Amino acid sequence: MCGIIGYAGGGRNQEVLDVLLTGLSGLEYRGYDSAGIALADEAVSVYKREGELENLEALLKETDVPSTPVGIGHTRWSTHGPPSDRNAHPHTDDGATVAVVHNGIIENYERLREELSELGCTFESDTDTEVVPHLIRHYVDEGLDEEGAFRKAVSKLEGSYAIAAVFRGSETIYATRQDSPLVLGLGEGGNYLASDVPAFIQYTDRVIYLEDGQFAVLTDDEITVTDGDGQVLEPPVKRIEWDAEDAGKSGYDHYMLKEINEQPRSLRQCLRGRVDELEGDVTTEELDELPEPARVQFVACGTSYHAALYGELTLRERGVKAQTFMASEYDRASVPIDDETLVIGVTQSGETADTLRALRQAERAGATTLAVTNVVGSSASRECDYTMYIRAGPEIGVAATKTFASQQTALTLLADAIRDAEHRELLGALRDLPDHVQSILDGSNAREIAAEYENAGAYFFIGRGYNYPVALEGALKMKEITYKHAEGFAAGELKHGPLALVTEETPIFAVVTGDDERATKTIGNVKEVEARGAPVVAVTDGQSDVERYADHVLSVPETHDRVGPILANVQLQLVSYWLANRLDRSIDKPRNLAKSVTVE
Structure with missing residues (x-):
């Protein structure tokens, strides 16, 4: 959830903007509801929009965007305050001398906000993040340099965070992390930081994984990593073994x-x-x-x-x-x-x-x-x-x-x-x-079955033994990408309550592999729902006779009883995909969900 991209490129051209937009596109999979960038040179220029990245791109096309040597960007997944332009990142202090992007949750932000308000700071958003640029500016005004102010502000934060900041009149990015991922990319003629490698993989495959409590200073020709006391570290540089095409x-x-x-x-x-x-x-x-x-x-x-x-x-x-x-x-x-x-x-x-x-x-x-x-x-x-x-x-x-x-x-x-x-x-x-x-x-017929049950009111998935986790996963996939009600059950639990919900409009996906006692008992559960008029889709290797009681069959090859469930799950993935496709859902970015859940 949430995504950070940063680039220190040195030159004053469109390169920084292009890298930031490419990076934000590479982070869309994490889930987000707004996007924004901050470009730093003699001024800090912030552009942000609620909704999809294309909304931000439309704004930038309508705007005379300056060419700058450094910038940061963010895709936000709301925690404090609803999705809106004003709650989107980056956030700045009152005079826009510093811009910040942040992943995570600052647990003591309310106390910090009260203290800063008493000092005269004006807040424009509902977010916890906005206290960070105000804190940084406060310590700059007290006489600290950029890095010192950044470090002292971070020392006042409680919670989880990955933070990146840029300053007016500076070509440097300052960053740190605590319980939220941040990875640095070493490039030729520029350096990168991001929440995840896909944001910059097309530019470099050489990375440093920042550890909790470490700080990074990025310029176009150098990355310096230090510990909490300011001691310079030499973290290992790793190579990513996949490329942009793989992603x-x-x-x-x-x-x-x-x-x-x-x-x-x-x-x-x-x-x-x-x-x-x-x-x-x-x-x-x-x-x-x-x-x-x-x-x-x-x-x-x-x-x-x-x-x-x-x-x-x-x-x-x-x-x-x-x-x-x-x-x-x-x-x-x-x-x-x-x-x-x-x-x-x-x-x-x-x-x-x-x-x-x-x-x-x-x-x-x-x-x-x-x-x-x-x-x-x-x-x-x-x-x-x-x-x-x-x-x-x-x-x-x-x-x-x-x-x-x-x-x-x-x-x-x-x-x-x-x-x-x-x-x-x-x-x-x-x-x-x-x-x-x-x-x-x-050879799957999952697409046809998805079409058959597109208008069902709910979907039940049942299985025993190794097939029980697969039933749970099948239901989760259906929920995630179709937004339809779906539940997974241990097959034997149907008669202990859920059977009351079974109707002629409730397809039952029964995962039955092998021909042991578990398969026999699951067939008994299939008969229970069949007697209530529910349509049955059997996911089976054909070793049992469950097909006799099924309206449709999703076949899997006969194999070892521990491996059959892995195969059965593939058929259920396809059913959910094709049903979501028919319903025109946002399959890769389901509403309200994020790929990597980095807050508790």
């Missing part, structure tokens, strides 16, 4: 459809070098030193929570005590944690605020921590004792798709790293997984 749509109408179709490649990347079917081995070198824990606790949010539920089942099947918590509900005061506990944070971005908070609590309690994440250099990967990357590649669509499949697959491999077991049949299924996903993509 583009590649001819697809939506990022989501592209990323659904990228799943065969993402799964191959996740499995590469980790599975040796001939030897019957799983190799996870990054976890070689991981001690076998007495218990495992997963912490996660949203789609990652559903993947964690799947991971919990894989461990419990192997006799490992495992439990999954919504990260926002995780509290070490009520959860037993000790040095024999392994706490696994499942987070696509590695920056999810609730998950990071839970991991930090676990660390303080003496637990071993492990991040299962997609983003190299993310906060979770840097802070945890161990990291397992899912290797899905960049995911731009807000609704997670390929990362969920890769999380499920990585957690299957993780179970082996924690407790080895005989699994040749499973390894063979993992080997075939990318091709099986491709066969679904090539």
